[in-house]
Amino acid sequence: xxxxxxxxxxxxxxxxxxxxxxxxxxxxxxxxxxxxxxxxxxxxxxxxxxxxxxxxxxxxxxxxxxxxxxxxxxxxxxxxxxxxxxxxxxxxxxxxxxxxxxxxxxxxxxxxxxxxxxxxxxxxxxxxxxxxxxxxxxxxxxxxxxxxxxxxxxxxxxxxxxxxxxxxxxxxxxxxxxxxxxxxxxxxxxxxxxxxxxxxxxxxxxxxxxxxxxxxxxxxxxxxxxxxxxxxxxxxxxxxxxxxxxxxxxxxxxxxxxx
Amino acid sequence: xxxxxxxxxxxxxxxxxxxxxxxxxxxxxxxxxxxxxxxxxxxxxxxxxxxxxxxxxxxxxxxxxxxxxxxxxxxxxxxxxxxxxxxxxxxxxxxxxxxxxxxxxxxxxxxxxxxxxxxxxxxxxxxxxxxxxxxxxxxxxxxxxxxxxxxxxxxxxxxxxxxxxxxxxxxxxxxxxxxxxxxxxxxxxxxxxxxxxxxxxxxxxxxxxxxxxxxxxxxxxxxxxxxxxxxxxxxxxxxxxxxxxxxxxxxxxxxxxxxxxxxxxxxxxxx
Numbered sequence: 001x002x003x004x005x006x007x008x009x010x011x012x013x014x015x016x017x018x019x020x021x022x023x024x025x026x027x028x029x030x031x032x033x034x035x036x037x038x039x040x041x042x043x044x045x046x047x048x049x050x051x052x053x054x055x056x057x058x059x060x061x062x063x064x065x066x067x068x069x070x071x072x073x074x075x076x077x078x079x080x081x082x083x084x085x086x087x088x089x090x091x092x093x094x095x096x097x098x099x100x101x102x103x104x105x106x107x108x109x110x111x112x113x114x115x116x117x118x119x120x121x122x123x124x125x126x127x128x129x130x131x132x133x134x135x136x137x138x139x140x141x142x143x144x145x146x147x148x149x150x151x152x153x154x155x156x157x158x159x160x161x162x163x164x165x166x167x168x169x170x171x172x173x174x175x176x177x178x179x180x181x182x183x184x185x186x187x188x189x190x191x192x193x194x195x196x197x198x199x200x201x202x203x204x205x206x207x208x209x210x211x212x213x214x215x216x217x218x219x220x221x222x223x224x225x226x227x228x229x230x231x232x233x234x235x236x237x238x239x240x241x242x243x244x245x246x247x248x249x250x251x252x253x254x255x256x257x258x259x
Numbered sequence: 260x261x262x263x264x265x266x267x268x269x270x271x272x273x274x275x276x277x278x279x280x281x282x283x284x285x286x287x288x289x290x291x292x293x294x295x296x297x298x299x300x301x302x303x304x305x306x307x308x309x310x311x312x313x314x315x316x317x318x319x320x321x322x323x324x325x326x327x328x329x330x331x332x333x334x335x336x337x338x339x340x341x342x343x344x345x346x347x348x349x350x351x352x353x354x355x356x357x358x359x360x361x362x363x364x365x366x367x368x369x370x371x372x373x374x375x376x377x378x379x380x381x382x383x384x385x386x387x388x389x390x391x392x393x394x395x396x397x398x399x400x401x402x403x404x405x406x407x408x409x410x411x412x413x414x415x416x417x418x419x420x421x422x423x424x425x426x427x428x429x430x431x432x433x434x435x436x437x438x439x440x441x442x443x444x445x446x447x448x449x450x451x452x453x454x455x456x457x458x459x460x461x462x463x464x465x466x467x468x469x470x471x472x473x474x475x476x477x478x479x480x481x482x483x484x485x486x487x488x489x490x491x492x493x494x495x496x497x498x499x500x501x502x503x504x505x506x507x508x509x510x511x512x513x514x515x516x517x518x519x520x521x522x523x524x525x526x527x528x529x530x
Contacts, residue, residue, distance in 0.1 A: 149495035149528070156524040157500060178499035 016185025018147030019049060019060035020175045021116040021127040022159060023140045024168035027196035028118040028125045031172035032060045033147065033180050034206075035187035045188045050203065054079050054091035057119035058193050058201070059100075062145035063132060064112035071113045075099045092121040097128045097136055105134030114144045120197045147179025147186040154178045169194060173208050180210070187211060339449040343395035345369050347380045348529060349493030350391035351521055352456045352473045353501060354486045355514035359458040359471040361391045362518040364525070371530075385410035387468065388430040388459035390437075393491045394478065395452035402440070402451060406433060430459030430472040434482065442480025450478045454490035489521070492529040497521035 016037040021030045032049035035042055051059045051072035057079070061068025078099055079091045097117055104111055115130040129142040141159050143151040154175040163171070172192055179186040190208040195201050350363040367375040380399070381391045384406040392399035413427060428436070434457040444450050455476045461469035474484040487501035504517050 150499040152528060153496045153500050153521070153524045154503075156527055157520050174503070178503065182495075182499040182502065 016183075017049060017062035017145030018143065018151050018176050018179025018183060018186040019062050019116050019145050020143045020151050020155065020172055021060065021118040021129075021141065022155065022163075022168060022172060023125045023127050024163040024165060026125075026165060026198070027120050027194060028127055029165075029168045029172045030058055030060050030116065030118045030193040030195070031176045032191050033176050033186040034189045034191060035180075035185070036065055037185055042187070046206075048191065048205065050191055050193045052076060053096050053117070054083070054119070055201070056121060056195060056199065057091055057093055057096055057117065058195060058203075059096070059118070060116040060144075062114040062116075067111045067113040068115065071100065071103065071111060072115070075103070090121060092123070093117060093119050093126045093128060094123075097130065100130050101134045101136050104130065104132060109133040116142055116144055118193075119195050120199070125195070125197055143175065143179075145179070145186065147176075147183035150178040150182040151175035165194065165196075169207075177208065177210065339447075340395070340398075340452055343398075343452040345374060345396045347378065347393045347396055347399070349489055349491035349497065349525055350380065350393050350454070350456045351489045351493050351497050351501070351518050352391065352458050352475075352487070353505065353509070353514050353518060354471050354473045355509035355511060356507070357471070357511065359389075359460075359473045360511070360514050360518060361389055361456055361458050362522055363391050363393070364522065367396045384433065385413075385427055387427060387462070388433045388457060390433070391456040391458070393454045398451040398453050399455075402437070402453065402455070405440070406437075409436075429462035429469065430457055431461045431474070433457055433459070434472070434474040434476060434484075437476045438480050438482045441476050441478060445479045452478050454478065456488055456490060493521065493525055496524050496528055500524065 016035065017033060019030075019032045021028060030050055034044075034046045034049065036044035036047040047065070049060055049062070049068070051061055051069065053059050053072060053076045059072050061072060075096055079096060082095065083089065083091055096119075100115060100117065104113065109132045112132050113130075114132055115128075117128040117130060119126065126138065127140065127142055128136055128138050129144060130136045140161070141155050143149075143155060152175075155171065158171045158174065169192060173190050176186075176190040180188070180190070188209075188211050189206045191203075191205050192207045193201065193203045345367050347367050348364065350361060352359065352361045361381050363380040365377050365380065366373055367378040367380075375396075378396060380393070380396075381389060382403045383389050384403060388406075390403065390406065392402065410428065437455060437457065441451060441453075441455075457472070457474045457476065459472055461472045463469045472484070473486065473488060474482060475488045475490060476482050477490075486507075487498070487505050489497040489501060500521050501517065509517070
C-alpha cells in the first residue's frame, strides 16, 4: 500500500496515529485510534494498536505498523520466557521498558516504533513513553503519534492526580476523539484498555465508533437483482461422479526435469 | 476637526503645506541620477501596485532605489524575505454570542532566545477591527501602521468629511484588503511573513454595524473565516479544544475562560 514514486519502494504502512496513556487512582488507561495509513491512503480502517505484552502490561504503538507489531511481539515473548525462568513471578514494566529501549537503540532509530507502554506491577501503575531512537520517559500521562498534540491539549486541560476510573476512561476517549477529528493521520474508532492494580484488565475494542459506516451502507437500496437467493435457477438434473479412490504412486509417471 | 486616534503617529497629508510626492516612501532620499529619474517615472506609473505592497521593495528590503524588475535583485544582494527573524507565536480567536475575542501571548523570540517579553501582538486598527499577528514582528508592525494609515485617511480625507457614516472600514473589508496585500507580496516572492487574525464587526449594506467577524490571512494570502481560529502552533494544540467546546451562545466570560485554557496548554507545550 502507498506508492511514493515509480521505481522506488512503496511507502511503508504507517500508523499515523493518536495513542495515549494515563495513570489514574487504581491503575492505568491506554487508548488508541484505529486508522492505518500508507502515504495519504487509508489502508486499514480498523487496525489494532494496543498490543499485548504481558497479562498486566499492554503497549500502544505508533509509527511503522510492522515495526510496532513485531517489536512488541518479540518483547512479549521475551517476557514470557523470563516469567517461566523466574518461577511465574509477575512481569514488571521496567523490564519491558528496558528490553524495548535496548533493542530500539541498537537499531539507531531505523525501527520506527514509538510506543506508550502501560500497566500495573508490584510497584504500582506506570506509563512509559518510548521513542524510536530508544529514549524513554516515565510520566503520569502521555500522548504519541501524529495526533499527539490534539490529544495532549485535551489531557492538559483535563488530567488531575487520582482520577476515578470513569473520569479517566472518559478523558482518554475525548483525547483520542480530538486526534481522530483534528488529525488527518488518525481516524475511525477509539480502542481503550484499562489495567487495574488489582490485576484485572478490560480491553474495549471499538469503545467509541463515531465513524461507523455500517448504518449508512444498510440504507442503500440495492436492486433485488444484486442478491440472488439459491433456488432462483431451477435444477434440471444432478449427477455425482466420485474421484477415483486408491490412487498410488504406481499411477504416477515420473519425468526428470530439464535443467 | 476631530483629533487623530491616540496611537497614530503620522500626519494626515492634507494638513501638510508641502505634501509628499505621489511616489513617496518612508525611507531617506537617495541621490537622483538620470537612470533613477527614468525608474521613478516607471514607478509612478506603478504607484497603485506599490501601495498595495506596503512599501516599494518590501519592509525587509535594503535601502535601495525603486526595485525595477530588471535592476533590484542583481545589485543589492538578497532583497526578499526568506526567513523570519523576530517571531511571535500563536494567536487564538473565538466568536461568541455578542462579539469576538482574540488572545495571544506577549513574547517575541529571536531564534531560540526570549528577546521581547512584553510585545503587543494584538492591535486595534480602526473602531471596528482588531488584528493579531504571529510570525515576523517587524512585518506585523508595518501592517498595523499601514492599516492605521488607511483608517486615518478614511477619517480625514475629503470623502469622509461630508458623510455621516459608512466611511470606516469594517473588519471584513480589512480582511479582504489584507488578502490582497499578502497575496501581492507573495507573488513577488517577498512575503510579509505573518499569520494574521482579523476580528471585529462587519457592516450591513445600510451602514449599520453588522455581525461579529473572525477571519485569518496567512503569508501567502490564504483567507479563512470561521467561529474559532488558531494560528501557528495553536492550530495543533488549541483548535481541538476550541472546536470541542465552542457553542453559538457562549458568554464573554466563558469564551475568555476557553481561550485562557488554550493559552495555558500552549504555555505548557509550545517552546
